[in-house]
Amino acid sequence: MSCKALLLSAIASGQGKTTVTAALARRLVRDGYRVRVFKTGPDFIDPLLLAAASGSKVDVLDLWMCTETQCRSLLAQAAAEVDYVLIEGVMGLYDGQPSSADLAKQFGVPVLAVLDCSAMVGTALAIARGLRDHGQLPWAGLLANRVASSGHADMIRACGTPDLPVVGCLPRQAESLPERHLGLHLPSDLPDLAARLDALADALQLDHAVLAALPDFAPEATPPASLPPLLAGKTIAVAHDAAFAFVYAANLRTLQGMGARIATFSPLTDEAIPADADALWLPGGYPELHGTTLAANTRWLASVQAFAAAGKPVWAECGGMMALTEQLHDDQGQAHRMAGVLPGSVRMTAKLAGLGSQGWPHPAGELRGHTFHYSQFDTPLPAAATCQRKAGGSPGEVVYRHGSVQASYFHAYFASQPAAAAALFLPEAAC
Structure with missing residues (x-):
């Protein structure tokens, strides 16, 4: 069994990765696809929001904390069960050791660059190309976030190329997912979360042909290690x-x-x-x-x-x-x-x-x-x-x-x- 897979990353924190990942997951689920979302790096809050968006549990992937074997096992299981695997990166694409780029390269997951395009057009494609070429990564394209207008979106899409397509655009949101000192608010603190997620999914403009052209993702299954019954009866x-x-x-x-x-x-x-x-x-x-x-x-x-x-x-x-x-x-x-x-x-x-x-x-x-x-x-x-x-x-x-x-x-x-x-x-x- 195989599916399509994307790792959504950016040049830095604050580009809107979680918002875009949630919007994409919600949109795909509403379109009838089975979706599993993962979060790169140690994190508790983003997985809760992404689980609300996708309707499915969200695990973290970290090549150091979780190990390569455990990450592979989680991805292989998901790929056999769903149509799309989405992985939200952490910080910037090449930040951290191991980084989101290391994860993408390790498992051959195409990267989708999420960039705040509120004050740029063609430069966004140049940034995306630099991110791709710096590490010779498998690549899906660019998703332009915080787009100012339909005309702005048209100009960004016109800059796309066959090897670096514009997969989608998400307009600037008057209200999105609020933050506080440890990150985004918990789903339990947002009684209108479902409406927020649906609004994001409605606003997201996608090129489904680009998504359909993604390579099949079918990582080799790794049998999970058996656990000793140390807590039996507890x-x-x-x-x-x-x-x-x-x-x-x-x-x-x-x-x-x-x-x-x-x-x-x-x-x-x-x-x-x-x-x-x-x-x-x-x-x-x-x-x-x-x-x-x-x-x-x-x-x-x-x-x-x-x-x-x-x-x-x-x-x-x-x-x-x-x-x-x-x-x-x-x-x-x-x-x-x-x-x-x-x-x-x-x-x-x-x-x-x-x-x-x-x-x-x-x-x-x-x-x-x-x-x-x-x-x-x-x-x-x-x-x-x-x-x-x-x-x-x-x-x-x-x-x-x-x-x-x-x-x-x-x-x-x-x-x-x-x-x-x-x-x-x-x-x-x-x-």
Whole structure:
């Protein structure tokens, strides 16, 4: 089985890659095609929006964090099931190690350059040609974003050539997908998201002949590695709502593949941790936007305090860790009482406090992931472990241990080292 594939990239961040990818996915789905979307690099928010646009789960692809084998397996499975695979790049096409260009070259995915053409015409084609030729990449063409008028679109299309076609144009949008400090808003924060996505799909002008002429994409299937049943019989409670939404789809699959049963609950609706839970995972998210609600939800707070006091394993990452501290100071300076399981307090910062791919040199093997936060944890706790930055190997985020609780700003990608991930939820890991 094969499909058509595109990797949507740009010269830099801010060109509108997510908006265009969402518009294209929505348009293709409405036209009756089966579509799977992927996101390049560590990311939680864009995949949620792209899943809403495509109606299907969205995985991340990262040649370092996920490995080449895992990326190939995900792409091969998708290519056998759908008509189009769309991959949204990260930053600029050649930015990062590995970059979006490395991914395109590794799997032979044609690149579609998404360029902000609000103040250019023919220069856009020159930029696209430079992006293509710099790395000798497989190429699909140019999609002009933020086009000012139909006449502007006509002028851009007239500059296209057979080897560098203009695949489409998206006019400048008065309202699109809003942003804030960690990126775009979550789908749950946008009650009109479906209408926004439909408006983008309506506005997108496509040359279907160019899409139809794309080469068939059929990467060789790689059998997924079998997972050891390290969590057989275990029930892991996972916080899941707008305050704790940063979860890789692969993380849940990895836990389930090792035999765990997942039981989700919502701290924002004051749900307690499920009574049959053997371990707890508090993912990252936006607790700082929901401080008042979380502080008032006494049932949720009492359950997490009792869970930790009982010595059951807890893994809390980034926003999850913030919710376990004594106080959370939001970006307005207001203090909110949190669970008090971890000594210390968190305050939001105006500047980015942590960013980039990191690895945790765990005794069970290196657990890879990333960090991205605008806050600082002030605590007397010593470091139980220290992650290492991918670039240069310098010290990265600290991993704290307090009783049965392990916590860090580090977001772990469980599939990178399942044994280390399992250790986060086993009783012996909490001793």
